[in-house]
Amino acid sequence: MDVFDCIESRRSVRSYDKKDVPKELIAQILVAGTYAPSAGNTQEWEFIVVKDRKIKEKLFESALRQEQIREAPVIIVVGANLKKIGLKYRERGKNVYSLQDTAACVQNMLLAANALGLGTCWIGAFDENKVSSAVQLPDEIRPMAMITVGFPLTYKKLPSPDRIPFERVSWQEKYGKELEWFMDYSKLTRFHWQPLDQQIEELSRRLKELKKEREELKEKESGFGNKLKDIFKKNKE
Ligand SMILES: Cc1cc2nc3c(=O)[nH]c(=O)nc-3n(C[C@H](O)[C@H](O)[C@H](O)COP(=O)(O)O)c2cc1C
Incomplete structure (x- = not known):
């Protein structure tokens, strides 16, 4: 799949097959995330791969009970290590670069997943404290996004891109x-x-x-x- 096809065909997928996602594919998605650009190459992202039903349930509760969080076989919580970026770039690092770096990282992961035949959805609407407590994030890690990952239900037609x-x-x-x-x-x-x-x-x-x-x-x-x-x-x- 060439890069333009991959960008163009990626859609937010919110209905997933029950089939599990092989570890190798999750690894490839994480690797793609680490290839994103970051301010001063700080790479302050950290990932928590969640498959446990109970933890997923907590994430579901923390994110407006969005059904795809329950349904997806895998959730990747993407955090930013604010201490790491703050040491280098102070307030701008903590308030701006941390958001930009992890956003680039998330997009890389979404594209990689699409190229691997997986569906994803970027989840940004959540209570940060609840997500942090669900996956036991230390204070210096801010949860920036969650990504639901799974094989898409092909019979569910996705709305056309607008x-x-x-x-x-x-x-x-x-x-x-x-x-x-x-x-x-x-x-x-x-x-x-x-x-x-x-x-x-x-x-x-x-x-x-x-x-x-x-x-x-x-x-x-x-x-x-x-x-x-x-x-x-x-x-x-
Ligand atoms: C920062 C951010 C937060 C988002 N949060 C959510 C979310 O909480 N739930 C959801 O279903 N989609 C969420 N999305 C996905 C958008 O709704 C989606 O990307 C947009 O509607 C365009 O559709 P597409 O991804 O299929 O092109 C989020 C996307 C971004 C970039």
Whole structure:
């Protein structure tokens, strides 16, 4: 799966098969998380992999009783070690980088899981104290996110992606100045767009090729036609 397909096909999955997730796959997801960028390469993330039904029940209670937490065979609690990042970057580290680093880490994990055929959902709506106590986090670790992981129920259709087109939220040089580029709206996927001038170039090249092919075909046909005429002529004689 190429990176664009992976980004595009990832969806939040909230219904899971009961089938367990093999350890190797969980390991691959965790490794993907550790490849995320982090401020000064601090890598202050920490992961708690939860499969225990009782602990899952506590996490479910701590997160507005969202059913997918109960249903998913695995929950990964992603924490940020605030002591570690704070030592390096003080308040900005604790308040900003910790959030950004773990968010990048979570997204890596979601994409890796998608590439492995697993479904995930990023869970952010929870009571931090309750989550901390459920998985016994020490004071310096702040729970930043939970990820539900499992094989998706394929018969449950996911809602189609609803995305604000990038040109409505992207500006050129200064806020509010529209991008000058033209986009191709006819393409099914917005990742494979080309600027209009390149599309015109490509189309005119293709047109030239087609014309050449047609002329070659005509030549061939007329050669064949002449040969047939000769044969008929000879037969008549
Ligand atoms: C910071 C954050 C918190 C989220 N919290 C929850 C949550 O508590 N429960 C949930 O079902 N989805 C949660 N989501 C998932 C979003 O609802 C979902 O990503 C969004 O609707 C877009 O859908 P998609 O992931 O299928 O593209 C969260 C996503 C983010 C990034």
